Amino acid sequence: MSNIKTLLIAAVCIILFSCKENDSAQLYYNGDIITVDDSNSIVESMVIKDGVIVGLGTYEEMKLLFPLSEHIDLGGKSIIPGVVDSHVHAHEFGQQTLKANLEGTKTVEEMVERLKAFFPNPQVGAWLLGFGWDEGEWASRGYPDRELLDAAFPDNPIKLQALHGFAGFYNGKALEIAGIDKDTPDPEVGTIIRRENGEPTGVLEISAQQLVNKHVPEETVEDAKRAILSGLETLKAKGITSIHEAGMTKISLQAYLELDDANLLPIRVYGMLNGNDDEMMEIWFEKGPMMDLNRKFLVKGIKVFYDGSLGSRTALLFGPYSDNPKAARMTERISIAKIKELATSAADKGFQLAIHAIGDLGNDRILDVYEEAILKQPFDHRWRLEHAQVVYENFYHRAASLGVWVSMQSSHAVGDRNWAEDRLGPNRIKHAYAWRNMLDNQVPFILNSDMPGEPWEPMQTLYFGVTRMSLEKDPPSGWFASQSLTVEEALKAMTIDGARSAFMEEMTGSLELGKFADFVILSDNPLKVTPQKIKDIQVEQVIVQKK
CATH class of the missing domain: 3.20.20.140 (Metal-dependent hydrolases)
Known part of the structure; x- marks a missing residue:
């Protein structure tokens, strides 16, 4: 590490706390610490004090600057900055614990089987919810029809959200509650998929889903x-x-x-x-x-x-x-x-x-x-x-x-x-x-x-x-x-x-001095394994600072 960086580390040490009080710091060592800074630096030791990164460098440098810190041996494992998943639907993800998972289903029969397994004794009139059928794949071979849903669940309205949210699949009871039949016009932005005789198949695209969704009991x-x-x-x-x-x-x-x-x-x-x-x-x-x-x-x-x-x-x-x-x-x-x-x-x-x-x-x-x-x-x-x-x-x-x-x-x-x-x-x-x-x-x-x-x-x-x-x-x-x-x-x-x-780059996203110490300990270094093995890397520990 350059003398300039060493001096910077020492300055941070002095500013944040005196070396006499650094027994509350944590010094991670003996691993690859992938900083993702502008130079793509990899260091062997990192020191954290009060949730903030205060030291980065060699183990010997960090021991010298933080002699009373708690030493945490990585045992050859790797650290990366905490991952920023910059487009998610976490609320929806959590909601899915209350819904039947239909991912990978290829037939309506499969959907019915999973619904029966998830809702073995549904109360009459209760809404049954599912998610995850792939509207892209189904559109390629033809959207599903509600006939089997109607036979299996005549007394329960059903809403089955597609994988990407651009379509919904509903049974006859749900359509009845919404007042949708062969004479219902398509909304301005959306489509009611229909059988040859004009009756709805149960699949509604884009905003047509709202014709039924507005009748589903609202979440608190x-x-x-x-x-x-x-x-x-x-x-x-x-x-x-x-x-x-x-x-x-x-x-x-x-x-x-x-x-x-x-x-x-x-x-x-x-x-x-x-x-x-x-x-x-x-x-x-x-x-x-x-x-x-x-x-x-x-x-x-x-x-x-x-x-x-x-x-x-x-x-x-x-x-x-x-x-x-x-x-x-x-x-x-x-x-x-x-x-x-x-x-x-x-x-x-x-x-x-x-x-x-x-x-x-x-x-x-x-x-x-x-x-x-x-x-x-x-x-x-x-x-x-x-x-x-x-x-x-x-x-x-x-x-x-x-x-x-x-x-x-x-x-x-x-x-x-x-x-x-x-x-x-x-x-x-x-x-x-x-x-x-x-x-x-x-x-x-x-x-x-x-x-x-x-x-x-x-x-x-x-x-x-x-x-x-x-x-x-x-x-x-x-x-x-x-x-x-x-x-x-x-x-x-x-x-x-x-x-x-x-x-948010001033607070997180990389492992640099003065940033929150949000990081992940991995079983292996993704830069060193073969690309095909990246998916097998295990997350060993996740640290998110409370500030």
């Missing part, structure tokens, strides 16, 4: 608090020390606020308001961002749902879908005029926009809005595009020049690989899930999970980003492997850049 704030804590504790156990909650309901927002006031949040939460909720936005534009970095819960982001998804053929594309254009229902969930109003208010009040845009046309339109607002009123905006799954060729230059961040999910490329090229064709696929293109063109880039829709554990997210293989190592050479990331790039996009994309 206490329910939401239990769900949130369950979700966050599970995330923390796997190495996630900070999340960006990508869109909050009024109930979940109140739950987060109350949990933070009671100092009960186990990890840091950067909350994104629901930009599609006019009432919520009116209140928060009046109030302004909430960014006290000493609190666990911060609010500065606004998550807006714009277009749909590739799987359901509702994402906005410049050209028709390649596999089945007649089945496509390209969708705007909010008007561009409304998004322009949000952009103006967000820029004026200091909020960050984070807009869901999947298709190349959707991303183009949002960049147009961003460009107009940013050039009119330049400021440190760090505005984001959530997903940016398909872009056009000049997207990279425009996004980089505007400083617009792209928030992408490594699991999506792996999960969508079986049908994505069919949807897009051989040319557009070259600019889909294009992480390498983003980095090579200096587009600010973060990598995250979008959990709970896909495998979400941090070592899985890292593995997907580096290999572009499934957990079963398929395809063996990686899907469009030229878009893969290096381990260093993926780790940076999951830690310090995740923090930076939420204005």
Whole structure:
């Protein structure tokens, strides 16, 4: 370590506490401590005092500077900064403990079996909830029909949420409660999938789901608090020390606020308001961002749902879908005029926009809005595009020049690989899930999970980003492997850049002097194992400071 760094460490030591009092410090040694600082430094020892990193360097240096500290032997294990999962739905994840898991189901018979196992003796009239059937895969072979649901559960309304939330599957009882029949018109933004005779099959797309969902008993704030804590504790156990909650309901927002006031949040939460909720936005534009970095819960982001998804053929594309254009229902969930109003208010009040845009046309339109607002009123905006799954060729230059961040999910490329090229064709696929293109063109880039829709554990997210293989190592050479990331790039996009994309880089995201000591002890060094073994790395311990 250089003399300058050694002097800096000594200065921090003097400022924070006298060496006579450093017996309350913890000195970690005998392992690889991956700092993810600007130099990608790896050190062998780290010292923590009162939740703050006060020393980094060799073991001999740290022993000299902190002679009375508690020594913690890593035994050759590795430390990385706490993972920042910068696009999650933790509240929804916690809610799933009360729902039947339908992930991987291929038939309605399988769905019925899982529902019966989860709800063996349902009370008559009680709503039965499930989640996780993959609308992308089902759309490719034909959406399910409610006939078997109706036969198995004639007296219970059923709501089965799809994996990515772009469709819902309901039985006849639920449709009856909502008053939906063959004469019910499609809503302005959404579709009632129908049988040949016009009767609803039970599948509702996009906002059509709300025709039924508004009849499901509403969650209470206490329910939401239990769900949130369950979700966050599970995330923390796997190495996630900070999340960006990508869109909050009024109930979940109140739950987060109350949990933070009671100092009960186990990890840091950067909350994104629901930009599609006019009432919520009116209140928060009046109030302004909430960014006290000493609190666990911060609010500065606004998550807006714009277009749909590739799987359901509702994402906005410049050209028709390649596999089945007649089945496509390209969708705007909010008007561009409304998004322009949000952009103006967000820029004026200091909020960050984070807009869901999947298709190349959707991303183009949002960049147009961003460009107009940013050039009119330049400021440190760090505005984001959530997903940016398909872009056009000049997207990279425009996004980089505007400083617009792209928030992408490594699991999506792996999960969508079986049908994505069919949807897009051989040319557009070259600019889909294009992480390498983003980095090579200096587009600010973060990598995250979008959990709970896909495998979400941090070592899985890292593995997907580096290999572009499934957990079963398929395809063996990686899907469009030229878009893969290096381990260093993926780790940076999951830690310090995740923090930076939420204005939190001064407190967390890397292991540097003066930052909170949020970190993860791993069984192995992800920089040293073969890429295929990254997913097998175990989380040994997770530390999140209480400040």
